[in-house]
Amino acid sequence: MASAIFFQRSLVGLHGTPAEKVEDFGNEEEYRLSPRSVLKEVVATTMEEGYTFFASAEVEFFVLSQGKPVDEVGYFTPPPLDKGTALRRDMLKTLMSLGLECEYLHHEVSGGRYEITLAYDEALKTADKVMTFKYVAKNTADNRGFSITFIPKPFGGTNDSGMHMHTSPVKGRKNIFFGKDRKASWDMRSLFQLRRHRRSIRIRGSLRDMKRRCISAGFHE
DSSP states (O other): OGGGGGOGGGEEOTTSSOOOSGGGTTOOEEOTTSHHHHHHHHHHHHHHTTOEEEEEEEEEEEEEETTEESOOOOTTOOTTTOTTHHHHHHHHHHHHHTTOOEEEEEEOSSTTEEEEEEOOEEHHHHHHHHHHHHHHHHHHHHHTTOEEEOOSOSSTTSOOOOEEEEEEEEETTEETTSSTTOOHHHHHHHHHHHHHTHHHHSOOOOHHHHHHSOOBTTBOO
16 A cells, blocks of 8 residues: 555546545556556466566665765675665665565675565565565665666766566466476567567667766755
8 A cells, every 4th residue: 555655657536637635546547658557458368368467676766965975885785884784774774674584695796785575475566566676775765865876887997776676477386487397488489579579678778878867865866
C-alpha cells in the first residue's frame, strides 16, 4: 500500500489526469503503455501458461556531497573509511518498516557507490519495491545532507552504476532455470528474447550526454 503513491505518472484519472488528492487514489485507470502496465500484461500471460515470474534487484547508487562522491574507497570497504554505512542502515530500517525485505547492503567498487539488494518476490511487486526504494533512498540521504543519483555513469574514469536483475520462472514449486532437469528450451528462449530487445532495454546515451545532467544537491536523478 505504501508504494502506491509513487506511481502517479503511470496512472490516468477518471478525467484523463493523474490523481492529485488522497480521495482520488484507487479510482485511477492505469495508463496502458506505462512500464508497469506492460509488465502486468506480461505477468498475466505467464500466469495463464502456468508460471509465476519472480525477480530480485541489486540496486546501486552514488551518494554525493556537494556533487562529489562521499568517499574514495572500494569494494566491501568497512567503516570508518566507508562513509555511507550509517546512511545505508537508515535506509534499511525505513525499507523494513515498509515491508521491503533486503538481503545485502555494502560498498561497491567505485568511490561513493553502494548497493542494497532486494529479496526475491513476484516480478510486479519487485518493480514496485524498486520505485519505493528510490523514493526512500533519496529522502533518507536528503535528511542527512547528502544527495543520491541513479545515473549509470555520472563520472568518468571509474566503474559505473547498474542494477543486476535475478529472474526465475517458477511452475508449482520448481524453478525451471535451476538444476540438471531445467528446460534448456526456456533458457535459450529467454536469452534470445533479451538479445532481440537489447536496444530497447539498454541505457542509451554517451558519457558526454550523461555529464550534461548536472549532479548537485538540488538537481539529481
